[in-house]
Amino acid sequence: xxxxxxxxxxxxxxxxxxxxxxxxxxxxxxxxxxxxxxxxxxxxxxxxxxxxxxxxxxxxxxxxxxxxxxxxxxxxxxxxxxxxxxxxxxxxxxxxxxxxxxxxxxxxxxxxx
Amino acid sequence: xxxxxxxxxxxxxxxxxxxxxxxxxxxxxxxxxxxxxxxxxxxxxxxxxxxxxxxxxxxxxxxxxxxxxxxxxxxxxxxxxxxxxxxxxxxxxxxxxxxxxxxxxxxxxxxx
Numbered sequence: 001x002x003x004x005x006x007x008x009x010x011x012x013x014x015x016x017x018x019x020x021x022x023x024x025x026x027x028x029x030x031x032x033x034x035x036x037x038x039x040x041x042x043x044x045x046x047x048x049x050x051x052x053x054x055x056x057x058x059x060x061x062x063x064x065x066x067x068x069x070x071x072x073x074x075x076x077x078x079x080x081x082x083x084x085x086x087x088x089x090x091x092x093x094x095x096x097x098x099x100x101x102x103x104x105x106x107x108x109x110x111x112x113x
Numbered sequence: 114x115x116x117x118x119x120x121x122x123x124x125x126x127x128x129x130x131x132x133x134x135x136x137x138x139x140x141x142x143x144x145x146x147x148x149x150x151x152x153x154x155x156x157x158x159x160x161x162x163x164x165x166x167x168x169x170x171x172x173x174x175x176x177x178x179x180x181x182x183x184x185x186x187x188x189x190x191x192x193x194x195x196x197x198x199x200x201x202x203x204x205x206x207x208x209x210x211x212x213x214x215x216x217x218x219x220x221x222x223x224x225x
Binding site for chain 2: 004031033035040041042043044045048050058059090092094099100101102103104105106107
């Protein structure tokens with residue numbers, strides 16, 4: 001089992017560029033989430049999904065879009081990157097029978113210049 | 114809004130016990146969690162406690178929950194150098210326990 005796979009591991013963008021951070025899980029988990037981690041901070045929830053076709057906003061959703069067309073994938077889109085979005089992004093998933101047990105990916109380190 | 118506070122650093126000697134403390138604000142949290150993050154890695158769930166419990170023990174880990182004071186602690190017995198990492202306390206703010214608020218993390222340094 002690969003678990004939760006995030007790509008790319010590293011990315012550098014210029015201000016105003018768009019990109020999609022990919023997250024895929026092969027555990028058939030219903031719940032998936034995106035967090036960002038800034039230096040000296042805990043993780044903050046950006047968006048989450050309780051199943052295919054259903055998404056909701058977390059603590060810091062502005063500047064990010066998500067969709068959940070399949071159970072496996074939960075991409076995070078930055079439509080117009082800003083330096084304030086420089087961060088490490090983590091994706092997590094959890095199964096319906098143990099929703100609170102979240103498995104995290106290894107993270108994507110994003111720098112916006 | 115919800116907030117989770119932790120001390121930033123803890124330094125212990127190998128073989129001693131470590132106690133990491135956390136306070137939280139949302140009394141309706143269903144679950145409280147402890148995560149471990151090693152350098153360059155994602156978060157690993159260490160343990161969690163349901164809000165109607167006072168204590169949970171799992172091998173070297175003991176979690177204590179004081180709901181009245183909104184205080185959570187993680188005790189690591191016989192701390193090893195491999196326990197050196199950042200430990201995050203988190204509370205859930207939805208019923209399912211899937212939407213989490215994290216503290217800033219406590220860096221545990223274990224010296225031999």
